[in-house]
Amino acid sequence: MVGFRSTVQTLTAKPWFRMPRQPMLRHLSYAAVAVVFFYFLTQKLSAFNDYEVGEIAFFAIGLAGLSLLTGINGQISLGHGGFFAVGAFTYALLVNHTGWSLVPVLLVVVAVTAVSGALIGIPATRLRGPYLAGMTLMVALGLPYLTNQYDSLFGGDQGLTTPPPTGPASVNPEQWLAWIQILGALIVLVLLGNLVRSRFGRSFRAVRDDEIAASLAGIHVARTKVIAFMVSAGCAGLAWAFLALSAGVVNSAEFPLALSIYLLAGMVIGGTGSLMGVWWGAIIIVYLPNEWATSLANDFHANSLVSANLAIIIFGLVLVVGMLVAPGGIQGALRWIAARVGSYFSSGRVTNVSLSLQEGVDPIHPASDGESVTTAEKQGV
Amino acid sequence: MQFFLNITLGGIASGMIVAAVALGLVLIFRATNVVNFAQGAMAMITTYIAYSVLHRGADYWLAFIVALATGLVFGAITQVVLIRPVQNKSPLNAIIVTFGFLIFLEGVAGAIYGSTTRTYPAPFSEAGQKLGGTQIAFSPFDVFVVLAVLVLMIVMLVLFRGTDLGLRMRAVAFSPEAARLLGIRVRPLLTLGWGLAVAAGAMAALLIVPTSSLTPNFMDVILIYGFTAAVVGGLDSPVGALVGGLATGLSLAYVGGYLGGSLEPMAALALVVVSLMIRPEGIFARPPPRRV
Amino acid sequence: MPVLDIEDLSVSYGAVHALTDVSFSAAEGEVTAVLGANGAGKTTLLRAISGLVHPRKGTIRYDGQQLEKMSVEKIVRHGVSHVTEGRSVIEEMTVEENLRLGSLWRFGRRERGAVIDEIYELFPPLAERRRQHANTLSGGERQMLSIGRALVARPKVLLLDEPSLGLAPIVTARLMAVLRDLTSASKLIVVLVEQNARSSLSIAQRAVVINLGRVVVFDAAATVASDTELRHHYLGY
Numbered sequence: 001m002v003g004f005r006s007t008v009q010t011l012t013a014k015p016w017f018r019m020p021r022q023p024m025l026r027h028l029s030y031a032a033v034a035v036v037f038f039y040f041l042t043q044k045l046s047a048f049n050d051y052e053v054g055e056i057a058f059f060a061i062g063l064a065g066l067s068l069l070t071g072i073n074g075q076i077s078l079g080h081g082g083f084f085a086v087g088a089f090t091y092a093l094l095v096n097h098t099g100w101s102l103v104p105v106l107l108v109v110v111a112v113t114a115v116s117g118a119l120i121g122i123p124a125t126r127l128r129g130p131y132l133a134g135m136t137l138m139v140a141l142g143l144p145y146l147t148n149q150y151d152s153l154f155g156g157d158q159g160l161t162t163p164p165p166t167g168p169a170s171v172n173p174e175q176w177l178a179w180i181q182i183l184g185a186l187i188v189l190v191l192l193g194n195l196v197r198s199r200f201g202r203s204f205r206a207v208r209d210d211e212i213a214a215s216l217a218g219i220h221v222a223r224t225k226v227i228a229f230m231v232s233a234g235c236a237g238l239a240w241a242f243l244a245l246s247a248g249v250v251n252s253a254e255f256p257l258a259l260s261i262y263l264l265a266g267m268v269i270g271g272t273g274s275l276m277g278v279w280w281g282a283i284i285i286v287y288l289p290n291e292w293a294t295s296l297a298n299d300f301h302a303n304s305l306v307s308a309n310l311a312i313i314i315f316g317l318v319l320v321v322g323m324l325v326a327p328g329g330i331q332g333a334l335r336w337i338a339a340r341v342g343s344y345f346s347s348g349r350v351t352n353v354s355l356s357l358q359e360g361v362d363p364i365h366p367a368s369d370g371e372s373v374t375t376a377e378k379q380g381v
Numbered sequence: 382m383q384f385f386l387n388i389t390l391g392g393i394a395s396g397m398i399v400a401a402v403a404l405g406l407v408l409i410f411r412a413t414n415v416v417n418f419a420q421g422a423m424a425m426i427t428t429y430i431a432y433s434v435l436h437r438g439a440d441y442w443l444a445f446i447v448a449l450a451t452g453l454v455f456g457a458i459t460q461v462v463l464i465r466p467v468q469n470k471s472p473l474n475a476i477i478v479t480f481g482f483l484i485f486l487e488g489v490a491g492a493i494y495g496s497t498t499r500t501y502p503a504p505f506s507e508a509g510q511k512l513g514g515t516q517i518a519f520s521p522f523d524v525f526v527v528l529a530v531l532v533l534m535i536v537m538l539v540l541f542r543g544t545d546l547g548l549r550m551r552a553v554a555f556s557p558e559a560a561r562l563l564g565i566r567v568r569p570l571l572t573l574g575w576g577l578a579v580a581a582g583a584m585a586a587l588l589i590v591p592t593s594s595l596t597p598n599f600m601d602v603i604l605i606y607g608f609t610a611a612v613v614g615g616l617d618s619p620v621g622a623l624v625g626g627l628a629t630g631l632s633l634a635y636v637g638g639y640l641g642g643s644l645e646p647m648a649a650l651a652l653v654v655v656s657l658m659i660r661p662e663g664i665f666a667r668p669p670p671r672r673v
Numbered sequence: 674m675p676v677l678d679i680e681d682l683s684v685s686y687g688a689v690h691a692l693t694d695v696s697f698s699a700a701e702g703e704v705t706a707v708l709g710a711n712g713a714g715k716t717t718l719l720r721a722i723s724g725l726v727h728p729r730k731g732t733i734r735y736d737g738q739q740l741e742k743m744s745v746e747k748i749v750r751h752g753v754s755h756v757t758e759g760r761s762v763i764e765e766m767t768v769e770e771n772l773r774l775g776s777l778w779r780f781g782r783r784e785r786g787a788v789i790d791e792i793y794e795l796f797p798p799l800a801e802r803r804r805q806h807a808n809t810l811s812g813g814e815r816q817m818l819s820i821g822r823a824l825v826a827r828p829k830v831l832l833l834d835e836p837s838l839g840l841a842p843i844v845t846a847r848l849m850a851v852l853r854d855l856t857s858a859s860k861l862i863v864v865l866v867e868q869n870a871r872s873s874l875s876i877a878q879r880a881v882v883i884n885l886g887r888v889v890v891f892d893a894a895a896t897v898a899s900d901t902e903l904r905h906h907y908l909g910y
Contacts, residue, residue: 076473078480123654129472130416131616131657133480134608137418138650141605261484268477306492313488319481323474324466545777552763552774559761562723564749564778564826 023197027190038182042175051246052286054178057185058242059282063266064192064275065235071273072196073228074208075124076133079140080236081259082120087113087237092250096161102180109241110234117233121226140260161249177246184242188235193275195231204228258312262289265315268322271331280330288314387509387518388638389631394523396630397530401585402607403614403622404537405578410616411554412574413460413468418479421604422486423459423579424586425597427452429490431587432501432595441504448583456579457572464575465568490597503591526588533581534623541619550574554617602646606633609649613656615663624664628652676700677722677830677862682731682741684714684721690886691717695731697881697891701829704856704863706877706894708870708908714886715866716758719832722864723755724748735830750778754828758835762818764808768799771807771818775825792821795851813844820848824855830862837869845869849876870908874898882907 042050062084070076090112094105120139124132195201206214207224215221244250266285271277289311297307326333402420409417417423431448435441463482467474505521541547552560553570561567585607586600593599606629614625629652636648656663677699684692692714699705707715720726722733724745733740740748749755762771772792776785793800796817802810807818816836823831833852837845853876856863867873874880877894884907890897897903904910 070473074471074473076476123658126657130410130418130476131612133418133476134416134605134612135650135653135657138605138608138646138653141601142646142650261480264477264480272473305495309488309491311488312484313492316481316483316485316488320463320478320485323478323481324463327470327474545773548766548770548774549777551766555763555765556761558725558757559763560774561725561745562749562755562757563775563822564746565774566746 024190024194027193030193031186031190034182034186042178042182050174050178054174054181054242054246055286056279056282057178057181058239059266059285060185060278061188061242062236062239062263063270063278063281063285064189065232065239066263066267067270067273067275067278068192068196068204068235069228069232070267071271072201072208073204073225075225075228076129077136077232077260078133078264079136079138079143079260080232080263081257082139082143083113083117083233083236084240084243084259085143086116086233088240088244088250090237091241091244092161095244106184106238106241109237113237114230114234116237117230118226120233121229122222124229125222125225137260140257174246180245181242184238188238189275189278192231192235196275200224200227261312261315265319267329268319269329271329272327274329274331277329277331384638388634390517390519390523391638392631392634393627394519394526394630395589395634396610396627397527398585398588398626399603399606399610399630400623400626401530401533401581401588402603403610403626404533404619405582405585406607406611407614407616407619407622408537408574408578408581410611412550412578413464413571414472415464415468415475415479416608416616417575417578418476418604419459419482419486420579420582420607421586421600422483422490423455424452424582425490425600426486427455427579427583428501428586428590428595429494432499435501441502445504445584445587448587449580452580452583453576455576457576459579460572460575465571468571487597494597496596496598499595501587501590501595507591522591529584529588530623533584534619537577537581537619605646606630606649609653612653612663618663621663676735677864678732678734679718679722680732680734682718682721682728682733684717684726684728686726692721692728692883692886695883695886695888697879697888699830699862699864699879701862702857702860703878704852704865704873704876705879705881706870706873707864707866707881707883708868708873708897709883709889710907710909711868713883715883716834717886718883719755719757719834719864719866722748722830722832723753725755749826752829753832754823754826754830755832756819756823756834756836758838762807762810762815762822765806767804767806768810768818769803771822772799772825775822779826788825788827792825795824795855796821813840813848816840816844816848820852827859828861830864832864832866834866835868836865837867837872845872849873852876870904871910 038053042053045053062080066077066080087109090109091105094100094108098105100108120136124135127135196204203214203219203224206217206219207221211221214224240250262285266281267278268281269284270279270281293311293314294307297310322329328335402424405420405424406417409415409420427448430451431444434447435444439447459482463478464475467478503522505525507520507522509518509520511517539547541551549560549565550570550573552563552565553567554574557567585603589603590599607626610625610629611622612625613628614621614623629649632652633645633648637645640648679698680696682692682695683690695714695718697705707718709715717726721728722740724740724743724747728741731741735751735753738751740751740753743751763774766774769789772789773785776788780788793803798814799817799821802814807815810818820833820836836848836852840848849872852863852865855861856876865873865877874894874897880890880892880894880897881888882890882897882903889907890900890903
């Protein structure tokens with residue numbers, strides 16, 4: 001046993017085994033690995049599964065934005081579905097009324113949604129915690145009314161159609177669309193990853209941890225919070241524009257309160273504040289309501305009422321239990337395991353892993369004992 | 382003029398109900414510093430339970446007592462199981478837990494009862510009364526609503542200002558550490574606070590359900606309005622809950638009556654935003670001490 | 674003779690060691706002054722005794738009981754009262770309500786009036802303001818209320834955290850005089866944390882000097898007061 005451990009230690013100490021230290025390079029390496037992974041994945045999967053992989057990708061974008069806002073900047077939003085709607089309808093209107101190609105359209109979508117993020121973010125600077133949550137909840141509930149009032153513009157019940165862009169003839173359309181969505185997700189994640197490590201990211205976290213201290217340190221608290229909202233909203237808008245890309249239609253019925261709930265649950269399950277965790281959250285959002293819940297209901301021969309509500313019940317249960325037992329989500333749990341394993345191999349002494357779930361450390365507000373990179377990395381920030 | 386009067390009266394009645402919900406929210410926030418997003422959903426559950434009791438032949442008042450008692454127990458158990466673990470952590474955790482509980486309860490209710498609307502009776506006539514020859518939109522049931530909420534407020538007032546138990550609860554709410562150092566057992570009091578708050582919500586639900594009919598989501602909108610009222614009046618002030626409730630009820634009644642019912646949620650949002658911009662702590666709250 | 678005995682007390686907040694191997698004892702009828710610079714760990718010491726924090730190691734013994742693992746409520750009911758820093762009166766309550774709060778755990782309805790009246794005798798300004806809300810009181814009056822509230826339940830151990838903070842010297846002097854008389858008359862064990870070393874040493878019988886979480890000196894107060902080099906080094910005068 002000792003021989004095995006020391007072998008692993010010597011192996012992992014070699015320079016080629018370590019990820020590059022610089023954030024940008026590191027993120028690009030992750031992205032490169034992901035590109036290869038997704039390429040092979042989409043080749044192997046059927047068309048419908050390609051569609052689902054694309055879904056996972058764009059939900060990952062939306063979750064990344066939300067995770068940034070809540071986990072890193074400490075502002076909770078129960079109504080992020082609203083920003084999805086803004087992005088989706090902006091995309092639909094642009095595609096239907098202008099002849100622009102994909103990339104400019106997406107950039108405008110991001111810009112418009114970011115502005116709407118500022119509209120919510122500015123009054124939100126006055127609020128904290130439950131007040132903010134309540135206000136965002138009201139936005140989410142009030143939005144359907146708004147879209148119903150302006151039927152003609154928003155296409156009423158039918159919604160607006162959004163023809164998908166055509167790709168090269170050699171690639172089948174679902175794969176092509178999935179590719180666009182995956183690429184978009186990876187770009188966004190690399191950018192956000194760099195943002196989190198940058199000066200901006202530090203000021204986001206400083207504001208989250210202690211607004212008064214942050215302002216005394218010269219950080220413009222309100223501006224930071226609004227920027228966080230704008231970035232987060234931009235991601236949400238982009239995410240739903242990608243959905244519109246493959247779904248072909250945008251319709252106000254797509255944005256019920258349930259959507260915001262799924263987002264929140266996905267973020268919490270994946271790991272609040274963790275950019276890697278968004279993939280877990282996205283997988284759960286895509287598969288749980290439709291496939292897993294229905295097959296679970298069928299296994300138990302449940303009646304139709306139960307199966308209709310099972311997804312919601314599970315999401316609610318996961319939110320509650322998750323917060324009580326494993327506030328760091330899946331990514332937090334994985335990190336904890338990896339740290340335990342890592343410390344076993346690194347020195348034989350089990351070092352005190354400060355993000356232990358049993359200690360009840362709250363990973364949304366990790367113990368701020370300095371800005372050491374390793375601690376910050378471990379905490380998923 | 383008649384129209385205005387009717388709307389005003391309707392606003393008062395609904396405002397009182399909103400005030401009762403707000404009172405529950407304020408109680409919990411004051412005692413445990415948590416906003417209970419599941420307040421409405423928990424009240425919905427107690428109403429369904431009362432409904433089941435009713436349909437086994439019980440009379441209205443028995444079902445009423447059952448609902449309140451269930452609320453008391455339900456609130457207490459929830460505090461012990463769900464809230465204690467997250468009480469001292471970041472407020473985000475408690476928000477997510479109560480919100481998750483909200484959707485869990487609505488899912489369970491949907492699974493058991495489905496989304497078909499059920500009717501729940503009112504104890505008194507809901508027909509508008511004649512007052513000196515003119516028909517006004519204020520029924521005996523509306524009178525009951527106003528009186529019931531007033532009684533609730535008075536009971537709360539007496540409890541908190543006139544009893545030792547109330548003194549302890551106030552101490553725990555204002556300053557838990559100081560209370561502990563004076564030998565007060567904090568945890569049971571927090572549990573009791575939750576029990577009372579959910580019982581208050583249960584009563585509010587029974588007051589609203591005759592007009593809005595029983596579905597798993599019927600308390601969603603009232604929760605929002607209760608939250609609005611609590612924000613306007615001050616999340617740590619019971620008097621504020623009453624005033625906020627009336628203000629919200631009346632404003633929404635006017636908006637609904639003159640501009641159309643579908644604008645009410647947006648009006649509530651506007652009310653919240655305006656209130657938070659002008660006076661974030663609420664009309665009746667003390668501004669929180671700045672700790673620099 | 675019941676004595677408050679602290680042995681090898683170590684308290685940490687995560688990675689920060691606030692107190693390390695602190696040992697001393699406090700006797701009844703005596704004021705034990707705890708002195709030292711800001712951040713030395715004095716407040717942590719009091720919080721450990723009253724149970725607000727639990728030590729990593731060490732023991733706190735009083736009257737045959739080990740207090741270091743007990744809950745706050747239990748420790749209080751063993752006769753320990755802690756007046757925290759910053760005059761922790763409950764501002765939204767009246768003077769009378771604050772005092773009554775202190776009496777609840779120990780006295781029944783009938784006796785409460787009498788014990789509260791004793792506090793009014795001790796601190797006459799409070800009697801004049803009994804129906805006023807605590808947020809209308811001056812700094813000195815609030816301090817009286819904090820201490821009075823802690824005394825209502827007739828504790829045997831009184832922990833005071835910087836009672837003179839922010840008070841005018843004359844008010845401080847009066848407060849210290851009251852404490853001195855009270856301590857010897859009722860055989861209280863008083864642990865007095867103060868940055869104002871001069872005024873606390875004037876009424877103390879023993880003194881503990883803490884620096885960076887460790888005990889530097891534990892001796893008779895008179896000895897510490899006359900040790901000019903010690904005073905310069907750790908106490909600033």
